[in-house]
Amino acid sequence: MSVEIRIKNAVKKYGDNTIIGDLSLDVREGEFFTLLGPSGCGKTTLLRMIAGFNSIEGGDFYFNDKRINDIDPAKRNIGMVFQNYAIFPHLSVKDNVAFGLKNKKVSKDQIEKETSKFMKLMHIDQYADRLPERLSGGQQQRVALARALVIQPDVLLMDEPLSNLDAKLRVEMRTVIKQIQNNVGITTVYVTHDQEEAMAVSDRIAVMKDGDIQHIGTPKNIYQRPSNLFVSTFIGRTNIIKSHLTVKDGRCYLQLSDHYQVKMTNIREEYQKDLDVLVSIRPEEFIIHVDQKEGIKAIVEESIFLGLNTHYQVHSETGEELEIIQESKIDSIIDKSTEIYLTVKTEKINVFNEDGSCNILTGVMNDSIEMNES
Numbered sequence: 583m584s585v586e587i588r589i590k591n592a593v594k595k596y597g598d599n600t601i602i603g604d605l606s607l608d609v610r611e612g613e614f615f616t617l618l619g620p621s622g623c624g625k626t627t628l629l630r631m632i633a634g635f636n637s638i639e640g641g642d643f644y645f646n647d648k649r650i651n652d653i654d655p656a657k658r659n660i661g662m663v664f665q666n667y668a669i670f671p672h673l674s675v676k677d678n679v680a681f682g683l684k685n686k687k688v689s690k691d692q693i694e695k696e697t698s699k700f701m702k703l704m705h706i707d708q709y710a711d712r713l714p715e716r717l718s719g720g721q722q723q724r725v726a727l728a729r730a731l732v733i734q735p736d737v738l739l740m741d742e743p744l745s746n747l748d749a750k751l752r753v754e755m756r757t758v759i760k761q762i763q764n765n766v767g768i769t770t771v772y773v774t775h776d777q778e779e780a781m782a783v784s785d786r787i788a789v790m791k792d793g794d795i796q797h798i799g800t801p802k803n804i805y806q807r808p809s810n811l812f813v814s815t816f817i818g819r820t821n822i823i824k825s826h827l828t829v830k831d832g833r834c835y836l837q838l839s840d841h842y843q844v845k846m847t848n849i850r851e852e853y854q855k856d857l858d859v860l861v862s863i864r865p866e867e868f869i870i871h872v873d874q875k876e877g878i879k880a881i882v883e884e885s886i887f888l889g890l891n892t893h894y895q896v897h898s899e900t901g902e903e904l905e906i907i908q909e910s911k912i913d914s915i916i917d918k919s920t921e922i923y924l925t926v927k928t929e930k931i932n933v934f935n936e937d938g939s940c941n942i943l944t945g946v947m948n949d950s951i952e953m954n955e956s
């Protein structure tokens with residue numbers, strides 16, 4: 583059975599040090615939910631609180647309607663996979679996978695059947711009798727995953743399970759993990775600080791910073807309408823430009839350089855006033871012009887052809903270094919020292935208040951706000 587996880591006002595302290603101050607979130611039944619954030623922001627700490635390996639200094643943790651704060655970790659029916667595999671070196675692949683079932687006193691036949699089913703699912707059945715030392719990192723991680731899943735846990739917790747693998751295997755294994763999670767349909771909390779990995783596997787992502795949730799949403803929501811400046815810079819690459827918002831005859835304009843302003847039709851009503859703002863423009867949200875003089879004037883400093891795309895590093899008339907990505911054209915890449923003009927795809931860019939704490943556009947979908955207000 584798969585469960586919903588609810589965390590209400592969680593607090594975690596180490597001595598006088600508050601690591602998590604007041605954190606609430608909801609993981610839906612069967613969902614692939616990822617905690618993403620910079621090193622030290624509290625991802626492992628929170629995961630270990632869910633697992634029961636960390637004390638809880640405040641708040642309530644629920645699996646469905648059952649409060650689990652005081653339930654022994656062994657009785658929470660969770661499967662865990664860690665960064666360093668943590669499989670038993672002296673046991674064969676098969677015995678590693680069967681381990682949890684033997685502990686549960688399941689019948690021999692049943693153990694044989696389930697073990698073999700999960701080894702097949704993870705494509706490790708051909709190594710059943712091997713010891714872990716004779717497996718590659720990716721194969722060992724599959725053993726760890728099979729061992730976690732075979733006990734049919736209510737919740738699967740994974741802490742950076744791919745970080746010890748090389749780049750190619752990481753991409754391969756994340757597809758495997760996503761497929762298995764889909765097939766088995768188990769509620770999963772996944773920890774990573776790799777934003778691309780998070781985007782690839784997650785139904786929803788919680789972006790964390792300093793023990794706080796910044797934004798909970800689908801990969802698409804978080805990328806396209808990040809809730810604040812931190813989220814916009816942590817997920818994907820972006821250029822941040824200081825700008826000013828003005829309102830004339832009820833219409834909003836962003837001044838992106840002395841001679842270039844754009845009309846914005848999606849500024850939230852309470853922010854439709856004269857305001858210093860920060861604008862986030864992703865590299866692919868610029869359009870480069872060489873034959874028209876409308877836009878932000880800039881000089882190309884570097885152009886790097888990467889096949890599908892060409893990356894440009896440019897210096898703008900407003901004194902900023904900007905990164906731009908354009909789909910490569912068949913006939914030309916723009917040479918170093920060329921004068922260009924940049925316009926922006928206004929429907930894609932994001933605008934934040936002066937301190938970056940809030941996206942002032944409509945259409946930001948952040949599941950953490952509702953929860954904190956209720």
Ligand SMILES: Nc1ncnc2c1ncn2[C@@H]1O[C@H](COP(=O)(O)OP(=O)(O)OP(=O)(O)O)[C@@H](O)[C@H]1O
Nearest residue numbers: 596601619620621622623624625626627628774775
């Ligand atoms: N046992 C402990 N005693 C004291 N402080 C701790 C302990 N474990 C973690 N911390 C502190 O709690 C904070 C959060 O640590 P945590 O391991 O949760 O970070 P993380 O987000 O998992 O980082 P990483 O991406 O590097 O794994 C850090 O500042 C860390 O130093």
Ligand SMILES: [Mg+2]
Nearest residue numbers: 625626627741
């Ligand atoms: Mg960690």
